[in-house]
Amino acid sequence: MSVLVDEDTRVVVQGITGGEGKFHAEQMLEYGTNVVAGAVPGKGGQAVAGVPVYDTVQGAVREEDADASVVFVPPAFAADAIFEALDADGLDLVVAITEGIPTQDMSRVYRKLAETDTHLVGPNCPGVITPGEAKLGILPGDIFSDGNVGLVSRSGTLTYQVVDNLTQRGIGQTTAIGIGGDPIIGTDFVDALELFEADPETEAVVMCGEIGGEDEEEAARYIGERMDTPVVGFIAGRTAPPGKRMGHAGAIVSGSGTGTAESKIAALEANGVPVGDTPEDVADHVADLL
Amino acid sequence: MRLHEYQAKEVFADAGIPTPDAQLAETVEAAVDAAESIGYPVAIKAQVHVGGRGKAGGIKLAESESEARAAAESILGMDLKGYRVSRVLVEEAVDFVDELYVGVTMDRGEGRPVAMVSTRGGVNIEEVAHEDPDAIAREHVDPAFGMHPFQARKAVYEAGVDRDVAGDVASILQTLYQLWDERDGSDAEINPLMITSAERDAAGSAGDDVRAERGVIAADAVFNVDDDALFRQPELAAMEEAASEGDALEAKADEYGFDYVRLSGNVGIIGNGAGLVMTTLDLVDHYGGSPANFLDVGGGAKAQRIANALDMVFSDENVDSVVFNIFGGITRGDEVANGINQALEQFDEIPKEVVVRLAGTNAEEGMAILNEDLVTVEDTLEDAVKRAVEYAQEVNA
Numbered sequence: 001m002s003v004l005v006d007e008d009t010r011v012v013v014q015g016i017t018g019g020e021g022k023f024h025a026e027q028m029l030e031y032g033t034n035v036v037a038g039a040v041p042g043k044g045g046q047a048v049a050g051v052p053v054y055d056t057v058q059g060a061v062r063e064e065d066a067d068a069s070v071v072f073v074p075p076a077f078a079a080d081a082i083f084e085a086l087d088a089d090g091l092d093l094v095v096a097i098t099e100g101i102p103t104q105d106m107s108r109v110y111r112k113l114a115e116t117d118t119h120l121v122g123p124n125c126p127g128v129i130t131p132g133e134a135k136l137g138i139l140p141g142d143i144f145s146d147g148n149v150g151l152v153s154r155s156g157t158l159t160y161q162v163v164d165n166l167t168q169r170g171i172g173q174t175t176a177i178g179i180g181g182d183p184i185i186g187t188d189f190v191d192a193l194e195l196f197e198a199d200p201e202t203e204a205v206v207m208c209g210e211i212g213g214e215d216e217e218e219a220a221r222y223i224g225e226r227m228d229t230p231v232v233g234f235i236a237g238r239t240a241p242p243g244k245r246m247g248h249a250g251a252i253v254s255g256s257g258t259g260t261a262e263s264k265i266a267a268l269e270a271n272g273v274p275v276g277d278t279p280e281d282v283a284d285h286v287a288d289l290l
Numbered sequence: 291m292r293l294h295e296y297q298a299k300e301v302f303a304d305a306g307i308p309t310p311d312a313q314l315a316e317t318v319e320a321a322v323d324a325a326e327s328i329g330y331p332v333a334i335k336a337q338v339h340v341g342g343r344g345k346a347g348g349i350k351l352a353e354s355e356s357e358a359r360a361a362a363e364s365i366l367g368m369d370l371k372g373y374r375v376s377r378v379l380v381e382e383a384v385d386f387v388d389e390l391y392v393g394v395t396m397d398r399g400e401g402r403p404v405a406m407v408s409t410r411g412g413v414n415i416e417e418v419a420h421e422d423p424d425a426i427a428r429e430h431v432d433p434a435f436g437m438h439p440f441q442a443r444k445a446v447y448e449a450g451v452d453r454d455v456a457g458d459v460a461s462i463l464q465t466l467y468q469l470w471d472e473r474d475g476s477d478a479e480i481n482p483l484m485i486t487s488a489e490r491d492a493a494g495s496a497g498d499d500v501r502a503e504r505g506v507i508a509a510d511a512v513f514n515v516d517d518d519a520l521f522r523q524p525e526l527a528a529m530e531e532a533a534s535e536g537d538a539l540e541a542k543a544d545e546y547g548f549d550y551v552r553l554s555g556n557v558g559i560i561g562n563g564a565g566l567v568m569t570t571l572d573l574v575d576h577y578g579g580s581p582a583n584f585l586d587v588g589g590g591a592k593a594q595r596i597a598n599a600l601d602m603v604f605s606d607e608n609v610d611s612v613v614f615n616i617f618g619g620i621t622r623g624d625e626v627a628n629g630i631n632q633a634l635e636q637f638d639e640i641p642k643e644v645v646v647r648l649a650g651t652n653a654e655e656g657m658a659i660l661n662e663d664l665v666t667v668e669d670t671l672e673d674a675v676k677r678a679v680e681y682a683q684e685v686n687a
Contacts, residue, residue, distance in 0.1 A: 020590065020620065027651075076521060097620075099589055102474055102519035103396055107433040110401035126619050138620040140650040155565020156589070160617040160650050161671060181564060183398040210565050213398060236568040239575045240584070241553065278573060280672060 002130035002175045003150070003195040003202070004093055004119060005068065009134050012037040012057060012066035012091075014073055014081045016048045021072035024097075024138050025049055028070075031141040033134040036064040039084075057088040068093040070127065070136045078123065079105035086116050095136045096122035096186075106184040113186055120186025126156035126178035137178070147172015149286060150196035150229075152189060153208035154181045154215075158236055158279075162208055165283040171290070174202045181210070189219035197227050204230050204289045206282060207273075209264055211237035216264040224271030232285040233268040233275040235261045291515045294337045296379045297529045298511035305469050307462055307480070308507045312381035321362035322355060324380035330354060331383040334361040338373040342414075346370055351383055372537065384507050389482035390451060391415050391426070392463050393512075394470040403431040405441070405467055407449040407459065412482035437467040455485050458506045473526060474519030479512040539583075539606055546598045548585055555580025557682045558603035558612040558642070562587050562621045570615045570675065577672075579679030582609045590620045596629020604641050611643045611681035613674050614665075616650070623648045623656025634664040643681040647674035 011028070015021035016038030026049045029035050037060035038048050044055035054060040057069060069091055073081040078098040085094040086109070101123050113120055121128055127137010131144040143160060145167045153159040159178050166173065177192050179185055189207060196202045209216035216235065223231050238261040265275045276282030293301065299309045313324035314337070325332045336348035343349050348370045350361035358380075368375050389412035397404040408426040410418045418425050427449035429441045442460040451459050462483065470478040486505045520527040543550030549564065553571075557579045561567035564586050571581040583606060587599050603612050616626045626648060634640055644665045648656045660667065666681075668674035 024620070075518060100518045102522075103476065103516050104403075104433065104471065104474055104519065107396065107402050111432065111434050138651075140617075140619055143650065153565070155563055156619050157561070157563030157617045157650075158565035158569055160619060161566055161569065164617075164649060183396060184401045208565065210568060215399075234569075236565045236572065238572045239581060240568055240571065241551070278576060278672065279569065 002133060003199050004121070004128050004175060004177065005130050005134045005136055007032070007034065007133040009068050009093070009136070010034050010036045010064065010066045011134070011136055012039050012060040012064070012069045013051070014039045014057060014069055014071045014085065016040060016051065016053060016072070017043050017046065018072060018074070022048055024072060025051060027141070028135055031135045032132075033136065036060070037066050039069075057084045057091070061088045061090045067091060068136060069095070071096040071098055071123070073098055075100040075102070079109050082109050082120065082123070083112060086112055086118055086120070091118055093119045093121070093136070094186075095125070095127050096120065097125065097127060097137055098122075099124040101182070103183055106182065110184050110186070121177060122180040122185060124182045125180030125185070126159055128175065128177050130175045131173050139176070139178070143167055144176065145172040148174055148201055148203040148290070150174050150199065150202040150205040151176040151208070152192035152196070152205065153178055154210055155208060155236060158208050158210075162206060162234060162279045162282055165279045166206070166286065169283045169287055171283060171286055174199060183213075189215050190222045193219060193222060193227060193231070197229050202229060204232065204286055206232050206234070206286060208234045208236070210235060211240055211261050211264070212259055214259050217259060217267040220264075220267035220271045220273065223268075223273055230289045231273045232282055232289065233265070233273045234279065234282045235264045235268075235275060237261050291517055291520060291526070291530055292339050293513045293515070293526070293529055294339070295335065295511055296337055298513035299508065301469065301473070301513055302480070302508055302511050305465050307465055308505065309511070310382040310384050310507060310509065312379050314377055315362070315380055316377050318359060318362040318366060321366070321378055321380050322358050325352060325358035326355065328380060328382050330358070332358060333381045333383045334358065334365060335379045335381060336365050336368070336370055336375040337377045337379055338370050338375055340371045340373055343370065348375065384484050384509055385487050386484035386509070387487050387504070388452065388485040390459060390485065390506070391479070391481045392459065392466060392483050393477065393479035393481070394467050394475065395477045397430065400430060402433055403467070403470070405429045405431060405437060405445055405463055407445045407451065407463060409450055415481055431467065436471060437464055439464060442467070452485060454504050455506050459483065462506060462508075469513075473513075474516045474523050475513060476516045477512060477514045480508045480510065481512070482509050483507070484509045539602065542602055542605065543585070546595075546602060548587065548599065548602065550602065551584040552606070553581050553583055555582045556608050556610040556686070557678050558582045558606065558609035559615070560585045560587060560599045560603060560612065561615040562589065562591060562617065566615065566617055570613060570671070573671065573675040574613070574679060577676050577679045579675070579682055582606055591625065591629070593625050593629035593632055596626050597633035600630065600633040600644070609642055610685040611678045612645065613678035614644060614646045615671060615674060616648050618648070618650030618653060621651065623650065623652040623654070624659055627656035627659040630665060631659065631661045635661065640664055643678070645674045645678040645681070647671055
């Protein structure tokens with residue numbers, strides 16, 4: 001089992017004619033992902049890597065029965081591309097890889113999202129992978145292995161690192177979800193944890209967070225109150241100096257100092273979540289649980 | 291990107307928010323001339339990107355020519371928390387009876403903008419938010435509709451703003467929101483928004499209108515722009531100035547477009563992705579070393595960018611060894627290896643030991659390209675960090 005994606009997921013790649021779109025569409029196909037269409041305005045009728053391209057996402061959904069989209073569209077046009085995907089009838093999942101989308105654009109996307117049943121993962125994320133079945137995004141497929149541990153992470157490369165440590169120890173994954181590090185994202189920790197909690201195959205979950213914001217604290221409360229599946233945590237940024245790159249906006253809004261590594265680790269541990277000191281240590285904790 | 295106070299005030303004034311008469315000056319003479327033409331008393335304010343300027347001696351009041359000269363002499367050229375002051379804003383000192391705070395920012399938890407008003411203006415608003423969150427009235431805005439006029443009024447009345455100026459403050463809040471929205475602000479703040487006494491004399495400006503009623507005026511202005519949106523804000527992007535006043539290495543990082551933070555240790559750290567770079571820092575610390583910096587090359591870095599990153603870290607005298615940790619997703623190992631070779635092949639002798647760990651997309655291709663005479667290669671993150679820490683310790687042994 002898996003969450004969000006599996007071998008039947010029919011994927012449309014938005015921006016498939018661009019450099020990154022083409023490269024990663026090929027990588028996804030090579031991994032075995034069911035990439036059924038591309039969508040690029042003005043490029044309808046072409047084919048990339050044998051995949052037919054449509055002018056609109058709706059066209060790809062209608063003609064190829066796509067039910068998920070991956071967005072490789074440059075930042076200036078990415079929010080519009082996500083809106084288009086949310087507007088297309090029949091997409092259950094939109095994965096936005098693009099880094100650098102203006103925050104106000106994402107705020108509008110986020111509002112639209114509340115009116116739909118579609119899951120948005122990202123933006124500025126590595127994507128979603130169910131090992132051996134499908135990958136939607138840029139994750140390096142060969143480090144993943146099939147198994148029973150779910151993984152959710154704010155950081156792409158940290159996801160790879162932790163998965164690498166898990167796989168080296170013989171611990172496979174049900175699905176890994178990179179939720180992205182931007183201020184405004186679609187699927188957050190709690191959404192991802194809910195999906196894993198509901199998945200009978202997922203026997204443990206690894207949650208990788210980092211300093212800033214309060215999402216990890218919120219997730220910790222959710223785990224304590226609502227989850228039976230055990231979770232192992234990791235928080236990056238223990239040594240990051242305070243005050244750097246933490247805009248004071250968050251502090252004003254939250255009415256407290258923004259999330260330090262210590263506060264996140266304390267919140268997780270208070271809710272029964274062991275937190276690894278290193279990625280290797282995370283794998284040790286998971287091995288103990290299984 | 292942060293605008294200077296004088297730039298933010300220009301933007302605010304253009305939108306119709308009242309600001310004091312002011313002139314920018316780069317020399318003591320120019321500052322004194324400005325003070326004379328504006329009329330005393332004036333405030334002389336350092337224009338640097340530093341908070342708490344007043345407490346640090348970067349803002350002084352002057353009531354006469356001699357005071358203005360003395361103030362400008364002490365502020366121009368001063369070192370303000372590491373930043374050299376090259377310009378001052380000479381500004382009409384407003385006679386006020388009260389101070390307010392108004393601001394607009396993105397509430398990342400809610401995913402939508404929030405407008406804020408507080409009668410606790412003129413002080414550090416983060417402290418107010420922390421100690422007495424109820425002292426700030428907050429109104430969330432639906433980004434699809436923008437701020438309704440009633441929302442601005444609601445925030446102002448809930449904050450308990452004096453009824454005489456409530457309408458003016460609501461109108462300023464609405465204008466501030468529109469600016470924030472149209473100009474891709476990340477934070478827009480006026481702190482303090484001064485409530486002026488009746489009969490404020492707009493001296494210096496032609497016509498000398500004397501207000502019969504109390505009014506409001508933006509005595510300070512903050513406008514930070516979303517860096518990701520600068521491509522569509524050419525006017526604001528043009529206001530960005532070379533960061534020559536700050537740390538030379540951070541200025542260089544700006545030029546190269548890296549996320550870079552200088553730290554106090556001696557193990558240089560380069561990696562891709564903020565989470566992984568932070569984890570590398572944490573591991574250096576974990577294995578007994580001390581990180582010299584945080585440098586994220588970002589996603590999809592090409593060879594030249596990798597070479598630039600090495601150049602950056604080599605430029606830091608405190609660095610004794612470098613750990614280069616790349617886990618490719620969108621970044622490709624062959625590009626990284628080419629960049630490392632390109633940066634190192636120009637040296638007769640490599641200035642610092644470089645430990646490289648390459649994994650993920652095209653890592654094998656990268657390992658085949660990498661010139662192993664120039665670097666130490668390790669297969670795992672843990673081993674790479676341990677080795678770099680050892681090298682740094684050897685340098686200091």
